[in-house]
Every structure is written in structure tokens, then in C-alpha cells.
Amino acid sequence: MKGKMINLATYFVLIIWTMIVLFPIFWMVTTSFKEKLDVFLGPKYLPWVDFKPTVKWWVRIFTVERRELITPFINSLIVAGISSFFASLLGSMAAYALTRYKFRFGPMRNDDILLWIVSQRMMPPIITALAVFLMFRVTNLLDTHFGLILVYIAFNLPLSVWIMANFLSQIPQSIEEAALVDGASRAQAFFRVVVPMVLPSLSATFLLCFVFAWNEFLLALILTYSRAQTMPILIAMQHFQRGPQWWDISALSTLAVLPPIAITLGLQRYFIKGLIPIGK
Amino acid sequence: MAQWQGRLFLAPTIVILLLLTIFPFLFTLAMAFGKVSFEGGALKITVIGIKNWTRLIHDARFWNALVVTLKIVSLSVLCEYLLGLFLALLLNRRIRGRTFFRVIFLLPMMLAPIAVGYMWRMMLNDTRGPFNDFLRRLGFGAVGWLSDPNVAMYSIVLTDIWQWTPFMLLILLAGLQGIPRDYIEAAKVDGASGWKIFLYVIFPLLAPASIAAVFLRSVEAFKIIDIIYIMTGGGPGLVTESLTLYGYSVGLRAFDLAYGATISFSLFFVVLISSVLFFLFTRKVRQISLE
Numbered sequence: 001m002k003g004k005m006i007n008l009a010t011y012f013v014l015i016i017w018t019m020i021v022l023f024p025i026f027w028m029v030t031t032s033f034k035e036k037l038d039v040f041l042g043p044k045y046l047p048w049v050d051f052k053p054t055v056k057w058w059v060r061i062f063t064v065e066r067r068e069l070i071t072p073f074i075n076s077l078i079v080a081g082i083s084s085f086f087a088s089l090l091g092s093m094a095a096y097a098l099t100r101y102k103f104r105f106g107p108m109r110n111d112d113i114l115l116w117i118v119s120q121r122m123m124p125p126i127i128t129a130l131a132v133f134l135m136f137r138v139t140n141l142l143d144t145h146f147g148l149i150l151v152y153i154a155f156n157l158p159l160s161v162w163i164m165a166n167f168l169s170q171i172p173q174s175i176e177e178a179a180l181v182d183g184a185s186r187a188q189a190f191f192r193v194v195v196p197m198v199l200p201s202l203s204a205t206f207l208l209c210f211v212f213a214w215n216e217f218l219l220a221l222i223l224t225y226s227r228a229q230t231m232p233i234l235i236a237m238q239h240f241q242r243g244p245q246w247w248d249i250s251a252l253s254t255l256a257v258l259p260p261i262a263i264t265l266g267l268q269r270y271f272i273k274g275l276i277p278i279g280k
Numbered sequence: 281m282a283q284w285q286g287r288l289f290l291a292p293t294i295v296i297l298l299l300l301t302i303f304p305f306l307f308t309l310a311m312a313f314g315k316v317s318f319e320g321g322a323l324k325i326t327v328i329g330i331k332n333w334t335r336l337i338h339d340a341r342f343w344n345a346l347v348v349t350l351k352i353v354s355l356s357v358l359c360e361y362l363l364g365l366f367l368a369l370l371l372n373r374r375i376r377g378r379t380f381f382r383v384i385f386l387l388p389m390m391l392a393p394i395a396v397g398y399m400w401r402m403m404l405n406d407t408r409g410p411f412n413d414f415l416r417r418l419g420f421g422a423v424g425w426l427s428d429p430n431v432a433m434y435s436i437v438l439t440d441i442w443q444w445t446p447f448m449l450l451i452l453l454a455g456l457q458g459i460p461r462d463y464i465e466a467a468k469v470d471g472a473s474g475w476k477i478f479l480y481v482i483f484p485l486l487a488p489a490s491i492a493a494v495f496l497r498s499v500e501a502f503k504i505i506d507i508i509y510i511m512t513g514g515g516p517g518l519v520t521e522s523l524t525l526y527g528y529s530v531g532l533r534a535f536d537l538a539y540g541a542t543i544s545f546s547l548f549f550v551v552l553i554s555s556v557l558f559f560l561f562t563r564k565v566r567q568i569s570l571e
Contacts, residue, residue, distance in 0.1 A: 101286030
């Protein structure tokens with residue numbers, strides 16, 4: 001009886017928190033289907049009950065405003081995709097080296113090197129951003145995909161090294177050692193034996209890097225202005241350029257949160273398992 | 281084994297970090313002690329000593345941004361930890377549908393902070409937002425969530441809590457799942473109540489995860505700009521202006537790069553000092569939990 005009560009209370013709290021989590025998202029999505037009047041005379045809650053939903057803002061986004069929208073969207077895909085690919089690949093290579101070799105750079109051993117890499121993530125990005133802005137200005141990398149990709153690789157590397165070092169230190173080394181004895185080089189052992197074994201965590205790392213790069217704001221704000229502008233910048237500028245057109249802003253924001261939501265929901269099992277070494 | 285192969289594997293990461301983190305870091309440090317000028321398109325930094333720093337110490341707007349940042353960080357990290365711990369304990373129970381809840385609960389931290397900022401700006405709108413609508417229906421007066429100087433900072437904190445409690449939840453849940461069930465069973469056999477089990481068994485064993493979660497989250501929280509940029513732009517007045525936002529405005533809007541660098545660097549010191557204090561403090565906690 002007591003156990004049942006506790007279970008009921010647990011569900012009650014969990015459902016409340018579910019509603020707290022979902023309501024702001026619900027509000028944004030429904031606002032993108034509201035007429036101007038329904039926004040300004042609001043708040044209107046339920047579609048078909050409180051207001052009649054319209055798809056005209058979505059149609060507008062994909063027709064009239066398509067040209068303004070498509071570049072930032074593709075920029076975001078390219079920049080986040082390529083930078084995450086390299087961040088997870090280079091990061092796992094570094095993690096592999098750190099878990100298989102003994103290094104000594106001056107006083108620094110493997111653990112110190114790992115800590116040094118991971119601690120780069122602690123640095124407030126505004127510090128590097130100001131200098132990178134000048135560096136890119138001098139080297140003509142401002143507002144280029146290449147520049148932003150480079151910066152995002154550096155931005156995500158500490159995370160990917162950290163996650164992958166965790167995994168690579170846990171998998172048994174006997175299989176790759178067998179490959180090495182059979183005459184494979186380290187590179188072959190890594191790409192043919194180790195990578196397939198850790199593919200789930202490697203993909204999860206890639207996706208996490210992707211989400212961070214996709215959502216990143218400050219560096220993109222400072223380092224791009226038109227050609228290489230990303231989605232978050234496009235959305236952030238809406239309010240300044242066109243005033244509070246909440247229906248448009250909501251539609252664009254919905255579009256920007258769709259890929260991360262799809263990644264989280266679609267690959268959740270694999271995603272969470274791939275990132276947390278312990279647990280079920 | 282051939283050492284050079286290992287170095288080759290490690291090299292790209294080290295080079296990229298040296299080039300895009302360490303070098304810019306030193307560059308910004310140089311700017312903070314100098315003056316930046318462009319002579320015929322060529323960049324020039326002249327060293328002027330500690331002038332920028334004396335200016336910083338006498339800058340009321342800097343102290344304001346510092347206090348705002350510290351308040352936002354401490355308040356939101358504290359709430360996020362308590363909420364995250366509570367939810368993690370609930371999700372660690374063997375109940376049906378916990379995978380479902382776990383995934384839903386993770387969602388906010390995956391969303392672009394820009395979008396989250398707009399979401400909450402709409403929710404907290406004075407006249408058309410659901411928050412004031414609920415208050416009105418319950419018979420209370422409207423609150424100027426983002427326009428009242430006494431409230432605006434708490435609205436930012438609220439938004440930060442909504443977005444980042446999942447992060448605490450994720451790490452604490454992983455920590456909870458790493459606690460061997462035997463320990464808890466043994467405590468039960470000894471007749472300990474649920475509350476006592478939590479206090480004397482679970483909480484001490486969870487200390488490493490707690491420390492990691494609070495530390496990582498705080499470091500991230502110090503960098504806050506995007507939510508503020510969208511929701512209040514630092515206002516009303518300056519009550520929600522964080523250090524990063526101030527550094528950005530000075531450095532790249534007013535284009536006073538040297539002073540912007542000085543402000544940004546002060547943020548680095550704040551993070552550094554806080555981290556050291558945090559580790560000193562938690563060392564004591566760790567010793568207590570071992571006794």
C-alpha cells in the first residue's frame with residue numbers, strides 16, 4: 001500500500017515536470033500556426049478551440065522567404081556537420097594515443113595532457129573570440145565556412161577527447177594487440193579494429209558535437225555576418241530587423257530545434273548508452 | 281612500440297588547440313595590456329601597461345556585470361542541482377515508462393539557447409504571455425517578468441533552470457546507477473529508513489558525481505550570453521547584463537577591442553578563482569564523506 005502511494009506520487013511529479021518541459025515548446029510551435037490577431041489578442045492556448053490554426057507563415061518561409069532562409073540553414077548543416085566529423089575523429093585519435101602510449105612533454109604525463117585538453121573547454125569563449133576575430137580579419141577568414149569550421153572543431157575537441165578517452169580506456173586491448181602482432185600498423189589497428197568496436201560511442205560523440213555546433217551562438221555572431229551566417233544568428237536578428245513578428249520567429253525557431261529534437265528522440269537509446277559508460 | 285605513431289595521433293588535437301585556444305588566449309592577454317589600432321589596414325598593438333585595468337576597477341558597469349553574473353550562476357546552479365537530484369532520484373526508481381521520461385526530460389538542453397530565449401520571452405510577455413494570464417486567472421496582478429528591474433534577472437535564471445536542469449539530471453542519474461544495489465539493500469536490512477538511506481548512503485556515494493555536475497555546469501553558466509541577448513539584451517537598464525555580454529558590447533559593438541579584452545579576461549579570472557575555491561571546498565567535503 002505504501003509502495004503504491006510512493007509510486008503514484010512519483011508519477012505525479014514526473015508528469016508535472018513533463019508538462020513543464022513540454023509547455024514552452026508547445027507554445028513556440030503553436031505560435032507559428034497563429035494568425036497575427038491571435039498572437040496580439042492572446043494568450044490563446046488550444047488550436048481549433050481557442051484559435052484557428054493557419055499554415056501561412058510556414059508557407060511563407062518556404063516560398064517568399066526561402067532565399068533568406070536557405071543559406072543559413074545549409075551553412076549550419078555544413079559547418080556543424082563537417083566540424084563535428086573532424087572533432088569526433090581527431091578527438092578519438094588523440095584519446096586513443098593517450099590511452100595506448102606513454103607520453104612525456106616536460107613535466108606533463110598522459111593524465112596531465114588529458115586534463116590540459118579537457119580544461120580548454122573551461123575557457124570563456126569571449127576571450128578567444130576577440131582574438132580570433134582579429135586573426136581571421138588578417139587572414140581573410142572572417143565570414144567563411146572554413147574559418148567557422150576550424151573554430152568549432154577547437155570548440156568541440158575537448159569534449160570529444162574526454163568522452164572517447166573514457167571509452168577507449170575501458171575496451172579490452174587484446175584484439176588490437178592481436179592485429180598488431182599480425183603485422184598491422186597502429187593506424188590500421190585503429191581504423192579497422194578499434195573504430196568499429198567503439199562506433200556507437202563515436203557516433204554519439206559526433207551527434208553531441210553536432211548539436212553543440214548547431215546551437216552555438218557567440219562565435220558565429222562574432223565571426224560571420226552574411227555568407228557564412230548560421231541559423232541561430234538569422235533567428236537572433238529577426239527581432240531587430242522586423243520587430244516582434246512572433247509567428248515568423250516561432251516558425252524559424254521551430255525549424256532550428258527540429259534536428260536536435262530528432263536526434264534526441266530518434267536515437268535516444270543508443271545516444272544515452274553511447275555517452276554514459278556506466279548504467280544499464 | 282613506435283612512439284612517433286602515437287605523437288602523430290595526438291598532434292592534430294594539440295596543434296588545433298594551440299592555434300585556436302592558447303594563441304588567441306595570449307593574444308587577448310596582450311590586448312588587455314595594450315591599445316589596438318589599425319594603421320593602413322595593418323593591425324597594431326601598442327603596450328600601455330595597466331591602464332585598461334585601472335579603468336576596469338573604476339568602471340561601475342563592470343562591477344554590475346560581475347555581480348549579475350555571479351548571482352545568475354549561483355542561483356541557477358543551486359536550483360538546477362536540487363531539482364536535478366530530485367528528478368534523478370525519482371527516475372532511478374524501477375518504474376514503468378522511465379525511458380520515456382528520461383528522454384523527454386533531456387530535451388531542453390538539446391535546444392538552441394536562441395530558440396529557448398524566444399520561447400521564454402513569449403511565455404513571459406507582460407500582456408500576451410501565459411504566465412501573466414495564469415496569474416490573472418488566479419486573481420493576482422500582472423508581473424513585469426522582463427520589464428521590472430527587480431524581476432528580470434530571476435526570469436533569466438528561470439529560463440536557465442528550465443534549459444539546464446537536464447544536464448544535472450543526466451550526470452546525477454549516471455552517478456546513481458553506478459551505486460551498487462548491495463549497499464542500499466544492506467542499509468535496508470539494517471532497518472534504515474528511506475530518508476536515512478539517502479542521507480548516509482546515497483548522498484555520500486554520489487559526491488563525486490555531484491561535484492562533477494556542479495563544477496561543469498558552473499563553468500558553462502559563467503559564459504552566459506545567448507539567453508540574455510534574446511530575452512532582455514541586458515536590460516532593463518543593466519540589471520541582466522552579464523560579463524560576456526558587456527565584453528562583447530565593448531569589444532565588438534563599440535569596437536574598443538583592448539578594453540573588451542580586459543573585461544573578458546576578468547571573466548577568466550573569476551572562473552579560475554571560483555574553480556580553485558570550489559576544489560578547496562570540495563576537498564573538505566570529500567574527506568568528511570570518507571570518515
